[in-house]
Structure formats: structure tokens, C-alpha cells
Amino acid sequence: MSVTTKWIDIESGDGTFGAYLAIPHTGKGPGIVLLQEIFGVNEHIRSVAEQYAADGYMVLVPDLFWRVGKHIELAYDDAGWKRAVELMNATDVAKALADIALTVAALKTQPGLEGKMAVIGYCFGGMLAYNTAANGLVDAAIAYYGGGIQNQLQRADEITVPLLMHFGAADKHIALDAVQSIAERFEDNDDVEVHVYPGAEHGFNCSHRSSYNQRAAAEAHGNSLTFLSDHL
Incomplete structure (x- = not known):
């Protein structure tokens, strides 16, 4: 039996939004709430969810752009980038975080959810x-x-769970000095890891992008699986 997938509905105070559920072949496992890039819950993000389900996790991916349009999927071309930035700028972060909280709650009610739960996000996510x-x-x-984390370090002391952050050394969107500021802020927290991958650009994990870096993606995925096995 292979990974199974389906969309489920989650109720919020503003209406109903969808979330993509990927279930491992065993039908059970620890939970992952997986958060999209600015391109929506597109083919790439669904494939990442399925990859983690193949690794033995129950994965749920909320559609965070649903207030603008449901199931928006964007490509990584110029038109997709333009629309993606528009959608990101139009997103109310507080409402997105509320949707994520509802997604966490929804995953907890899924049959087969066992043990603890993690969140994994890409770019905006x-x-x-x-x-x-x-x-x-x-x-x-x-x-x-994660773009913008360096501007939210005032929340660092609120991080009381293990946190792993991946960055590319050649990322033109997140400067190395920003990564350094993040690493320095958490240097006394043994539960926080910061990995920087040489030669990797923004979006290095995405095989649909020209910036895809197979080595960095493989190393980051391995580091992530080890991290998850240690903490879930």
C-alpha cells in the first residue's frame, strides 16, 4: 500500500478552508503540519507532503491563501512570482497563524495520529x-x-521547543548577515540548530525551481529526518 492523499475541510470563524492530507502506508504516525511557499499548495508542496508521509508521518498542509482564492497553484515563472508576491503581501499573518492553529487541531483529530507533532515551513511558510x-x-x-525571521528575533525567548533552520549560503533573498544574526541570537539555546548549505540559493529544496540544489536538498532532508526522529 502506498501513501494516500486527500483534501479535507477545516472550519474557521471566517469560513471553510481546505488542507491537503498525506497518510503513510501504515495509516499512522507522528504529525507534521507543512506550510507552503508563496506559490500556494502547488504540485511541489504536495510532493513534499507525500515525501514526509512516505517517511512515516501524518502530514497536513493548510491552504493559506484561501481568503483570496481556494486551491491557488502558481508556477515558478515570472507571472507566478509576480502573483505570489501579491498574495504574500495581501496575507494577514495573524489570520494565517490562526488558520495554522486550526490545522494543528484538525490533525490531532485524524485517525492514525500518534505521538507528537512538528511544523515544517518553506520560505514564507x-x-x-x-x-x-x-x-x-x-x-x-x-x-x-524562512524569510523575515531575522526581523522577529524579539520572539526568540518564546521558542521553547526544538527548532531547526536551513539556509542557503548563496540566498539572494536572505543575506548571510541576517542568518548570522539569527544564529547569534540562538547560540545559547542548545535546542536550536542553524544549518547553512554552501552554494545553495533560495528555494534550494524545490526541484521545480532553477535554484534546486540536489546535494543541499538531500542533506537538509536527512538533517530534518534525524531532527524529527530525535524530537517526535
């Missing part, structure tokens, strides 16, 4: 994963090239 950890909603958190 990486920043949201950091804040979700600060909000105390999960047992561990992973942020891939």
Missing part, C-alpha cells in the same frame, strides 16, 4: 513555522529559508 513554534502549538519546528 518558514517564517510562519517559526511563529507557530513561538506560539507553543507544536513539539518541534523546522524552517527552510
